[in-house]
Amino acid sequence: MIFFEFAKRNLARHKFRSILAVVGIVIGVLAITALGILGNSVRLSASEQLHLIGNELVVFPYGDVAISEDNFEQIEKIAANSIPVQSGVDKVIFNEETALVAIYGMRSEDIPNLLEKEEGQFLKHGSSNCLVGSRIADDYELRVGERATIKTQKPRIVGVLKERGIGFDINPDNAVILSDKLFSSLYNSSGYNLVIVKVDDVTELEKIGETIEDRLNKKEQVVVVMEMKMIVEGIQNLFNTLSLFLLGIGSISLVVAGVSILNVMMMSTVERTKEIGVMRAIGTSKKGIVQMFLFESLILGAIGGVIGAFLGFGVGYLVDVLILKEASYLFAPSSLVYLFLGIAFGIGTSVISGLYPAWKASKLKPIEALRYE
């Protein structure tokens, strides 16, 4: 392809200038790729840490009063798989160290339905033992069989839970789980602080939530229903916006690079006016001139894009390892997409920037161009 050959040689003629134009694209693509990978890694790491369950409703009491036993029974009639939870915060002594932790009281049959254990056993019905969350187990080096001291009671730790992450229902990682019986006897409480409703069919979620609110809040508002799906979507929207914002910042530097390519190519058309005149005179078509210039911008964009994308990948790697301390997000398909997106944006920007100079050069009248000194 003769015009591709021309493009290569014309770029080689002004090496320094071509390198500068490529550097512009490299920076733009680097920014897009690195920021894209960063945004995506943050999102991946967040969704890994957040325990987001799409098929849950959480019913909270409205105001200070707990959800009464009667109200819970009504909820249970609407959705059979409902888990009542009592909660509080108290000082607990582990191995002579005092810690302020969350305490949950749950029916023993509900616990395996909601949580997973790392070691040991779950609670038996009406048990006076306890389970501890993974963080507490780590922090106080607790083993199954040891005892915790809560007020007057010394429940034996029979199981350690798996790490669950930050949840919107309960946060067991930093908590002690007791049976409902032990919780009630310790705190002399009645009613529940929240009810978790599990729904098999996600499409039913909204309807069930509405039914609960309608029935329980008939006379006065006693409960608030939170849909986990809504929260999940909200967070995803937040991260999508963040990614888009970072991409926007990257695009600005690419636009600057595009302007510099436009500038270089315009300079080039002026400098090569006479040469273009000669080429046109001896039989080069306008299309050929356009091709030659577009190949030039394509080469600049492709080189800059590929270098920029790989540098961006490297920067993404550094950021992931240094800040998120985890390199695996880098190779997630949703991160790798930014590699190709960066290259595509780089090539796209420079080809678009080359369009006007190419068109301008092809419009030169051969006789006027020949006369140009």
Next chain:
Amino acid sequence: MNVVELVEVTKVYELPRGSIKALDNVSATIAAGDFVSIMGPSGSGKTTLLNIIGCLDTPTSGRIAIGGENVSGLDDEELTKIRRDKIGFVFQQFNLIPTLTALENIAYPMRLKGLSEYEERSKELMRSVGLNEELGENKPTELSGGEQQRVAVARALANDPDTILADEPTGNLDSKTSKDIMELLKETNERGTTIIMVTHDPLVASYTKRTFRLVDGRIESFA
């Protein structure tokens, strides 16, 4: 056969200070195998005439036919094809493409046309214009003026055109080299290519068979 036919060709340039008639009702025919020089004082319309014959410019009025084909009213793409296939250009400043080697410059019109045996033929053309094959890989800046003009003549001959148009082909050369180039053009003409040349040097014009004298855009005499 007439390779060039001009019928009442007029060219008017519209300038801010008023219009200038560069060519005024010029009619002429040039037969195949002719060797014509166009002479005249500067501003007499020599180059305009050559540009119009070379399909680089279009007349304001009048008709022009190249190789029997009426080119008035053809669009840019068609005119470009005529320049590529039927006409060869030789310029005063050689005007080789600086990024191409000598051989590549000669091959370029053939590659534009899509001919496949351009490499063999460019070497042949190099020999026929009296250039050593070793110069083929040199860039134009590495060649002397005379060598560059020989490459330009070879390039003009690449697509085997009916006519070569030469605008002051010896204007940038010393007298010895000028003589060599004129000998080359004469040989080329003897092999059958029509040559139309603009010059203001009577010695150069003496190599041609006929001379058109232009004054104020009109052909004053055919000699």
